Amino acid sequence: MPMERRSLALAAAATLAAPALIRQATAQGAPPAAVQQAPGFYKFKVGGLVATVLQDGLARRPSLLQTGVRNAEPSAVEAALRHSLMPTTHFMNPFNVTALDTGRGLVLFDTGNGRESGPETGMLAANMRAAGLDPAAVTQVIMTHFHPDHIGGLALNDGTAVFPNAEIAVGEREWAYWTDAGEESRAPEGRRPVFALVRRRFAPYANRIRQIGDGVELAPGVRAIATYGHSPGHITYQIADGSDVLLVLGDLSSRPEFNLRHPNWHLAVDQDPQMAEATRRRIFDRAATDRVRCIGYHWPFPSNGYVVKEGDGYRLVPADWSGQV
Amino acid sequence: MPMERRSLALAAAATLAAPALIRQATAQGAPPAAVQQAPGFYKFKVGGLVATVLQDGLARRPSLLQTGVRNAEPSAVEAALRHSLMPTTHFMNPFNVTALDTGRGLVLFDTGNGRESGPETGMLAANMRAAGLDPAAVTQVIMTHFHPDHIGGLALNDGTAVFPNAEIAVGEREWAYWTDAGEESRAPEGRRPVFALVRRRFAPYANRIRQIGDGVELAPGVRAIATYGHSPGHITYQIADGSDVLLVLGDLSSRPEFNLRHPNWHLAVDQDPQMAEATRRRIFDRAATDRVRCIGYHWPFPSNGYVVKEGDGYRLVPADWSGQV
Numbered sequence: 001m002p003m004e005r006r007s008l009a010l011a012a013a014a015t016l017a018a019p020a021l022i023r024q025a026t027a028q029g030a031p032p033a034a035v036q037q038a039p040g041f042y043k044f045k046v047g048g049l050v051a052t053v054l055q056d057g058l059a060r061r062p063s064l065l066q067t068g069v070r071n072a073e074p075s076a077v078e079a080a081l082r083h084s085l086m087p088t089t090h091f092m093n094p095f096n097v098t099a100l101d102t103g104r105g106l107v108l109f110d111t112g113n114g115r116e117s118g119p120e121t122g123m124l125a126a127n128m129r130a131a132g133l134d135p136a137a138v139t140q141v142i143m144t145h146f147h148p149d150h151i152g153g154l155a156l157n158d159g160t161a162v163f164p165n166a167e168i169a170v171g172e173r174e175w176a177y178w179t180d181a182g183e184e185s186r187a188p189e190g191r192r193p194v195f196a197l198v199r200r201r202f203a204p205y206a207n208r209i210r211q212i213g214d215g216v217e218l219a220p221g222v223r224a225i226a227t228y229g230h231s232p233g234h235i236t237y238q239i240a241d242g243s244d245v246l247l248v249l250g251d252l253s254s255r256p257e258f259n260l261r262h263p264n265w266h267l268a269v270d271q272d273p274q275m276a277e278a279t280r281r282r283i284f285d286r287a288a289t290d291r292v293r294c295i296g297y298h299w300p301f302p303s304n305g306y307v308v309k310e311g312d313g314y315r316l317v318p319a320d321w322s323g324q325v
Numbered sequence: 326m327p328m329e330r331r332s333l334a335l336a337a338a339a340t341l342a343a344p345a346l347i348r349q350a351t352a353q354g355a356p357p358a359a360v361q362q363a364p365g366f367y368k369f370k371v372g373g374l375v376a377t378v379l380q381d382g383l384a385r386r387p388s389l390l391q392t393g394v395r396n397a398e399p400s401a402v403e404a405a406l407r408h409s410l411m412p413t414t415h416f417m418n419p420f421n422v423t424a425l426d427t428g429r430g431l432v433l434f435d436t437g438n439g440r441e442s443g444p445e446t447g448m449l450a451a452n453m454r455a456a457g458l459d460p461a462a463v464t465q466v467i468m469t470h471f472h473p474d475h476i477g478g479l480a481l482n483d484g485t486a487v488f489p490n491a492e493i494a495v496g497e498r499e500w501a502y503w504t505d506a507g508e509e510s511r512a513p514e515g516r517r518p519v520f521a522l523v524r525r526r527f528a529p530y531a532n533r534i535r536q537i538g539d540g541v542e543l544a545p546g547v548r549a550i551a552t553y554g555h556s557p558g559h560i561t562y563q564i565a566d567g568s569d570v571l572l573v574l575g576d577l578s579s580r581p582e583f584n585l586r587h588p589n590w591h592l593a594v595d596q597d598p599q600m601a602e603a604t605r606r607r608i609f610d611r612a613a614t615d616r617v618r619c620i621g622y623h624w625p626f627p628s629n630g631y632v633v634k635e636g637d638g639y640r641l642v643p644a645d646w647s648g649q650v
Contacts, residue, residue, distance in 0.1 A: 035375050035650040036457060038366050050360050058647050085616070085631055085642045092645055123648055132361060291410070301646040306410055317410045318643070320417055321626040322383050323448055325360040 039130030040123060042302035043325045046293075047241025049100060049221065050325060052131050055301045056095040056112030056153070057121030063090050064258065070266035070273060077265075084257035091255065095149055096303040097124050098248050098295050099131070100239060102219045105139030109237060109248045110297065111153030111162065124153050125162070138163040142218060143170045144250025144297070145231040146178045146198050147269075154201040161204035168202065169218055171226070172211040174233025227252055227283060229276030230269070236283060247287060247294045252280055254298045256316040260284070263313050284314050293319065364455030365448060367627035368650045371618075372566025374425060374546065375650065377456050380626045381420040381437030381478070382446030388415050389583065395591035395598060402590075409582035416580065420474055421628040422449050423573050423620050424456070425564060427544045430464030434562060434573045435622065436478030436487065449478050450487070463488040467543060468495045469575025469622070470556040471503045471523050472594075479526040486529035493527070494543055496551070497536040499558025552577055552608060554601030555594070561608060572612060572619045577605055579623045581641040585609070588638050609639050618644065 040055030065088055069077050081088055098109040112124035125135055141163055144150060154168070155161055177183050184195040202209060212218065212235075214226035227236040230251045237248040253260045254267060263280045266273030287294050288309045295304045296316075305318035365380025390413055394402050406413050423434040437449035450460055466488055469475060479493070480486050502508050509520040527534060537543065537560075539551035552561040555576045562573040578585045579592060588605045591598030612619050613634045620629045621641075630643035 035368055037368055037648055037650050038456070039363055040646070040648045041363050043360055043362055055646070055648055058645060083633075085633060092647075094645065120649075127648075131363070300643070301648075308408075308410060318625070320383060320419065321365070321380070322417075323362055323365045323380055323452075323626075324445075325362050 040127045040301055041131035042304075042321070043131070044304070044319070044322070045244070045325060046100075046239050046246045047221075047244040049102060049239065049241045051239065051246060051295075052099040052101075052133065053295060053302045053304060054097045054099060054112075054124055054127045054131065054133075056097055056124045056127075056149075057117075058092050058094050058301075059113075059118070059120035060090050061093045063088055064267070067268045070268070072262075072265055080262060081257070084261070086257055093255070094298055094300045094303065095121060096295070096297055096299065096301055097153075099128070099133055099138075100219075100222070102222065104219065106133060106137050107140045107142060107219055107222065108138050108163070108166070109142050110144055110150040110250065111141060113149045114152030114154075114156070115162070116157050117152055121149075122153070135163055136165055138166045140219065141166045141168045142222070142237060143168065143174070144236065144248070145171070145174050145234040146194065147231060147251070148194055148197055150250070150297070151198065151201045155204050159200070159204055166205075167208045167210055168205045169210045169212050171224070171233035171235040172213050173226075173228065174231060174235070175209070175211050177232040225283070227279045229272050229274075229279040231271050234279075245290070245292045247283070247292055249283070249294050249296050251297055252283055253296055256296070256299055259313075260296070260307065260316055261310075261313045285309070288314060365452045365626055366456035367629075367646065368456070369629070369644070369647070370569070370650060371425075371564050371571045372546075372569040374427060374564065374566045376564065376571060376620075377424040377426075377458065378620060378627045378629060379422045379424060379437075379449055379452045379456065379458075381422055381449045381452075381474075382442075383417050383419050383626075384438075384443070384445035385415050386418045388413055389592070392593045395593070397587075397590055405587060406582070409586070411582055418580070419623055419625045419628065420446055421620070421622055421624070421626055422478075424453070424458055424463075425544075425547070427547065429544065431458060431462050432465045432467060432544055432547065433463050433488070433491070434467050435469055435475040435575065436466060438474045439477030439479075439481070440487075441482050442477055446474075447478070460488055461490055463491045465544065466491045466493045467547070467562060468493065468499070469561065469573070470496070470499050470559040471519065472556060472576070473519055473522055475575070475622070476523065476526045480529050484525070484529055491530075492533045492535055493530045494535045494537050496549070496558035496560040497538050498551075498553065499556060499560070500534070500536050502557040550608070552604045554597050554599075554604040556596050559604075570615070570617045572608070572617055574608070574619050574621050576622055577608055578621055581621065581624055584638075585621070585632065585641055586635075586638045610634070613639060 042053045043050055064077050065074055078088055095112055097112050100107045113121035115122040178195055178198040212224050216224045221240045223238045225236045225238055227234050236250055236252055239246040259265045270276040284307050288307050291306055305316050307314040367378045368375055389402050390399055403413055420437055422437050425432045438446035440447040503520055503523040537549050541549045546565045548563045550561045550563055552559050561575055561577055564571040584590045595601040609632050613632050616631055630641050632639040
């Protein structure tokens with residue numbers, strides 16, 4: 001069918017030659033002014049429990065070629081980005097919060113960037129409402145760690161609590177680090193504002209903060225797993241009901257193309273990159289061996305699937321989208 | 326942190342030992358009776374045009390180990406399935422229809438399995454409504470081919486047209502084949518009911534069927550590309566606006582794990598497997614070279630992304646889900 005190749009070329013040529021004509025035709029028909037995207041939530045079951053992935057946004061961020069990978073040559077990073085069809089000028093960073101209806105209450109893992117964080121993020125509240133979840137019904141907010149894109153949504157800039165009826169569970173090591181004046185004074189310049197943000201965002205919850213350690217069971221079937229490295233007290237959560245298990249990873253990996261595929265990459269966002277790499281490999285090895293469903297905070301929505309060992313890293317196998325929960 | 330590995334094991338053991346306790350706790354809290362999934366639609370722009378992927382369903386189908394791959398050993402097929410974390414006892418087949426607002430009218434590519442096709446499929450109409458698209462507003466239904474999961478949604482079993490105001494565009498070779506009594510009598514037993522279904526589903530549109538050939542422009546920027554093989558007159562559609570191009574592939578590939586990764590696999594669903602393979606490679610080579618966004622009818626929802634050449638086949642790079650169109 002040589003005709004076909006020719007028709008493709010002709011179509012492309014015609015399009016290039018007469019874009020005005022096509023635009024005119026489009027304008028005549030008056031397409032809808034505002035196009036409404038589907039709401040950014042996705043539900044699935046873990047045993048008898050219902051988990052909901054909630055999109056907080058997808059935001060343009062500086063390329064790894066600008067922020068740098070501590071232990072890889074820019075040429076190698078660039079080759080890896082091109083292999084994954086990633087742009088080299090920037091990347092799009094997805095943010096995804098997880099909710100869990102435990103039957104006793106509504107639990108939220110992290111809170112997104114916050115409603116006032118700009119046009120690309122802060123969609124958590126809207127997507128919760130679309131999913132039939134009321135922020136006022138949240139009984140427990142469980143934090144993986146305190147980086148701004150995770151704690152931002154706890155409160156508004158004026159100090160209003162977004163989850164007025166929730167207890168906030170935090171890793172004890174994470175809390176100790178970010179509330180320590182000595183750590184703040186020793187921290188690199190760029191990290192200091194985060195200490196101030198931690199104070200502001202947690203202030204409305206002063207009497208409702210619960211510090212937890214490794215292995216603590218926060219709700220029936222919800223257990224903390226210490227995964228230090230990305231931040232000093234980073235915690236991953238295991239949700240189990242019957243034989244079904246889900247891991248809410250937090251920032252155990254950034255985008256899959258970065259350090260799921262390249263677990264050895266030491267990114268600028270990892271506070272202790274050596275520890276972050278060891279932790280990442282330990283958890284992903286287990287997730288691959290036991291075929292545990294995972295939610296990655298920075299995996300593209302709906303942000304859940306399974307990992308397979310491949311080469312020195314891992315491959316993400318996204319779970320199929322099902323219209324039925 | 327040996328503690329952590331231990332706590333994982335303990336958690337698993339606890340879960341296995343006391344599932345009744347957990348179920349009881351869940352029951353006490355009275356979780357929502359019916360859990361509503363997010364609607365199955367996803368919108369994105371092609372230049373100034375808006376495309377909408379619409380999920381018709383996700384249905385359990387016999388494994389390739391039962392239906393067979395004509396030119397591959399079962400052991401090789403099984404190894405490939407396991408590599409992709411696919412089950413070997415069955416597979417889940419996604420069905421996804423594409424809509425395009427051309428500015429002059431609303432175009433639909435294929436129609437899904439039909440509203441009466443069982444509990445796992447037939448969600449097209451509901452998802453159209455969720456996406457703000459009215460079946461009565463469809464001006465043109467454009468068919469890739471006539472297999473039952475593509476034409477089923479044209480009409481109800483009682484003969485009611487689902488798209489009362491639409492013209493139906495069909496490939497001339499596809500029409501010729503499925504309306505030929507000789508072909509029907511020569512067809513394998515299992516394929517004969519499809520001839521009857523074609524008669525029933527197209528009957529309500531008798532005066533509104535437009536036969537098209539390779540290269541025909543159906544709407545501004547929408548062009549037919551003959552991609553024969555999967556069926557005798559299978560057609561893929563190219564949508565172009567400005568420099569943006571989208572290919573609505575139809576069944577150029579089934580699930581990506583099948584013949585995107587293994588373009589050489591000759592599946593039972595391909596009527597002329599040799600031609601289907603050649604066609605597939607030609608289009609995917611071009612899609613990979615030109616980095617053209619594609620929608621695969623049987624790719625997991627939201628069913629769109631880019632293909633990269635890898636080994637003897639192709640790798641799918643799903644497009645990121647964006648909350649903004």
